Amino acid sequence: MKTKYIILAFMAALFTFTSCNDEWTDEQYAQYISFKAPINNGGVSQIFVKYKEAGKVTYQLPVIVSGSTMLSNPLNVHIGLDKDTLDVLNVERFHSRDDLFYQLLKPENYEIPDYTVNIPAGECVGLLNIDFKLENLDMVDKWVLPLTILEDPDHTYQPNMRKHYRKALLYVTPFNDYSGNYSTTTTSVYFREGSSDPMVVNNRTAYVVDDNTIFFYAGVTDEKRKDRRAFKIFVKFNEDGTLTLDQEDPQLNLKVIGTPTYDIEETTDVDQPYLIHRYVTLNLEYEYDDTLEVPDYTVKYRAKGIMTMERKINTQIPDEDQAIEWN
Numbered sequence: 219m220k221t222k223y224i225i226l227a228f229m230a231a232l233f234t235f236t237s238c239n240d241e242w243t244d245e246q247y248a249q250y251i252s253f254k255a256p257i258n259n260g261g262v263s264q265i266f267v268k269y270k271e272a273g274k275v276t277y278q279l280p281v282i283v284s285g286s287t288m289l290s291n292p293l294n295v296h297i298g299l300d301k302d303t304l305d306v307l308n309v310e311r312f313h314s315r316d317d318l319f320y321q322l323l324k325p326e327n328y329e330i331p332d333y334t335v336n337i338p339a340g341e342c343v344g345l346l347n348i349d350f351k352l353e354n355l356d357m358v359d360k361w362v363l364p365l366t367i368l369e370d371p372d373h374t375y376q377p378n379m380r381k382h383y384r385k386a387l388l389y390v391t392p393f394n395d396y397s398g399n400y401s402t403t404t405t406s407v408y409f410r411e412g413s414s415d416p417m418v419v420n421n422r423t424a425y426v427v428d429d430n431t432i433f434f435y436a437g438v439t440d441e442k443r444k445d446r447r448a449f450k451i452f453v454k455f456n457e458d459g460t461l462t463l464d465q466e467d468p469q470l471n472l473k474v475i476g477t478p479t480y481d482i483e484e485t486t487d488v489d490q491p492y493l494i495h496r497y498v499t500l501n502l503e504y505e506y507d508d509t510l511e512v513p514d515y516t517v518k519y520r521a522k523g524i525m526t527m528e529r530k531i532n533t534q535i536p537d538e539d540q541a542i543e544w545n
Contacts, residue, residue, distance in 0.1 A: 250378035251295050251367050254280035255386035261307050262320065262362055262389040266539045267350050269392040269426045274329070275352070278345040279386060281335045281367070284378065288340050293375050295335045297346055300366035303385055317444045320362040323390060327351055328363060352392045357425035357433075358447050363388040392426040396455055396480075396498055398527045399423055399545050400434070405523030407437040410505065422525060430455045436470065436506045437521045445510050453500070455480060463504060471507040475522075478502035492534045500525040 255263035267275050281295050301322055308319040329349045337344035348363070355361060365386040367377040377384045399421055406416035417438050424432040431454045435441055439449040448467040456462060461478035480500050487493035503522040511517060535541035 249283050249285040249289075249375070250383070251293075251375050252282050252284060252378040252380075252383040253365070253367065253386040254282050255382075255388065257382050257387070258389075260389070261311055262360075262387040264389040264391055264544075266391050266393050266542070266544055267352060268538055269352055269394045269397075269429060271353060271429050273351075274349040277348045277350060279348060279365070279388070281337065281344045281346055283337060283342040283375075285342070288342050289337060290339060291374075292339045293337045293344075295337060295344065295375060296368040296370065297330070297333045297335060298366055298368045300364045300385060303366065304362055304364040304387060307387065315444075318442060320387075320389065321359045323361045323363040323388075327355055327361070327390075348388075350390065352390070352426075353428075355390075355392060355426075357392070358450070361390050363390060393539070393542075394426050394429055394432070396430075396432050396453075396527070397424050397426045398498075398529065400500070400525040400527045402523070402525050405521060405525055407519055407521045410518035410520050424453070424527065427452060433466075436472070436504075437519045439508075448510060449506075449508075451504070451506075453478075461500065461502060463502070465506075469507070469509050471505075473505040475503040475505065475520075478504075487530075492532060494531045494533060496529040496531060498527045498529075 257263050265277060267277055269275075281297075283289060283293070304320060304322060308316075312318045327350065329351070331347055331349065333346075335344040335346050346365075365388065367384050369377065400423070402419055402422045405422075406418060408414060408416055419438055422434045423441065424434045427433055431452055433450045433452045435446055436449045436451050439446060443449070448469060450466040451470075451472065452464040452466070454462040454464070459479055459481070461480055463472065463474045463478060465472040478501065480498065483497045483499070485495045485497075487495060501524050503520070505518070505520045508517040508519065530543040532541045532543065
């Protein structure tokens with residue numbers, strides 16, 4: 219009799235164990251469709267795209283299926299533009315400062331060959347191809363391509379309705395070999411008239427103009443000034459190690475002192491030998507005028523010193539935009 223109870227208990231345990239295992243062959247969660255486009259503290263997803271003059275660069279945006287299993291049937295996910303969400307974000311973040319608004323990326327700067335993403339059966343990720351053409355994109359403004367996952371008229375999938383999952387607000391940032399965040403703690407800015415005490419800003423962002431040219435804002439100019447465009451300084455990197463500086467607005471009265479130069483140095487990380495530290499160092503001196511901040515008065519400045527930009531590059535990653543560890 220005792221043996222009979224033991225056998226029954228064993229069979230019950232075996233049945234329970236088998237049932238638990240079978241549960242894992244079924245989907246445990248709802249399979250929602252989302253973008254892989256995490257946002258930063260600016261409310262957008264910043265993507266870095268290599269600048270290519272007179273050519274296109276393809277960026278692949280992942281479209282993912284949530285859940286614990288792969289798709290049993292293929293899906294066609296429909297994508298669309300979403301300017302309304304961008305408009306709401308601008309008002310929430312910048313209020314009346316419309317000069318700081320994220321701008322809708324112009325149609326001539328991108329092309330999406332197919333707004334339908336196919337995710338095959340047995341997979342959980344598809345890719346939306348976006349061809350960027352970034353020539354003549356003025357980075358005084360911030361350019362965003364806002365995308366959304368559309369409802370499926372046939373109800374074969376359901377967009378993820380959680381905040382930031384259904385939307386992809388792509389802040390498109392072109393880069394070349396010289397663009398990025400420069401440390402300017404060793405650049406001193408002086409009043410040419412009056413006090414001789416130096417002023418210092420910690421950082422200056424250099425934006426892409428073309429393959430060999432960047433621009434930054436002169437001296438101590440606040441990068442959020444409404445009239446910041448008037449303070450653009452173009453810097454062209456010449457093959458002989460010199461720099462050519464120029465202005466966009468003649469009111470800047472840019473005067474270059476001496477011969478500006480640059481240097482590029484690469485070192486291998488001691489602890490992580492696959493990591494390369496690439497330093498771009500600018501040595502320059504120039505004068506400029508601010509005729510806009512104080513009505514009917516010109517503030518005259520002189521800037522002198524060194525600007526340094528560091529890039530950390532993971533040589534194990536083949537795609538350049540992914541290999542660079544962006545700040």
